[in-house]
Amino acid sequence: MKKNLKPHKKAGLQTSWIDHIPGLSTEEGPCIRFPMQGQFHIMKYLHGLANAIVKMGGEIYTKTHARHINEDGAECNGYKVRASQIVVATNTPVNDFVAIHAKQFPYRTYVVAFKVARETIPHCLWWDTGDMDSKWVTAPYHYIRTQKLNDDYDLLIVGGEDHKTGQADAEDIPEQDRYDALIDWTKKRFPMVEELLYSWSGQVMEPVDYMAFIGKNPGDNNVHIITGDSGNGMTHGTIGGIIVSDLIQGIENW
Secondary structure, three states, rough: HHHHHHHHHHHOOEEEEEEOOOOOOOOOOOOOEOOOOOOOOOHHHHHHHHHHHHOOOOOOOOOOOEEEEEEEEEEEOOOEOOOOOEEEOOOOOOOOOOHHHHHEEEEEEEEEEEEOOOOOOOEEEHHHHHHOOOOOOOOOOEEEEEEEEEOOOEEEEEEEEEEEEEOOOHHHHOOOHHHHHHHHHHHOOOOOOOOOOEEEEEEEEEEEOOOOOEOOOOOOEEEEEEEEOOOOOHHHHHHHHHHHHHHHHHOOOO
């Protein structure tokens, strides 16, 4: 893992090597520390973004079903909409059913949320390096963060135990057992957690090379895509908006 520090420094990241993992009662480390991480409330973020779009003269249309997307535009609710530039940012692209779909896979990820006394766990974002012996192309890993619940408690949100969608039994581990494994994993490392309040699962798109697909759709001149988010949709959505906007305007992006 220490070899990863070199490309971090080359990219200008202020990462550092530390011997102890902050906030975990077990697994002393070592680990790589990424300072100045950001955590956003997605609804507040989208509210501000939508207001900015409208303020700058943009228009947002909901309840719109776009189909037959090509270089001329798209059919939206039965009407033909023409555009010089098209961006398909729909989790997995709906404009092309071959080019990108064969280069990424849907994965099911599981999440649990525990009640924990306020300020007993440092405000951090954690990731581990995953199960390198996993049979899946993308090695399942754990991801953890905190979220304020009320004046007395925080939520400790822990996710992981991923598998390809529809293939939970391929490892002889049914869905409920994956929740149980996640609960056990959490309690071992955060014994201060109290009541389990929430559990749910979701789907993420994992590209074969771990890198998101952001740019021109293969074979098209003016159709752009943003996909392969690996569960990092807020980050990739923002990065994708910047990169694709610059690409359309002919602005170089380094």
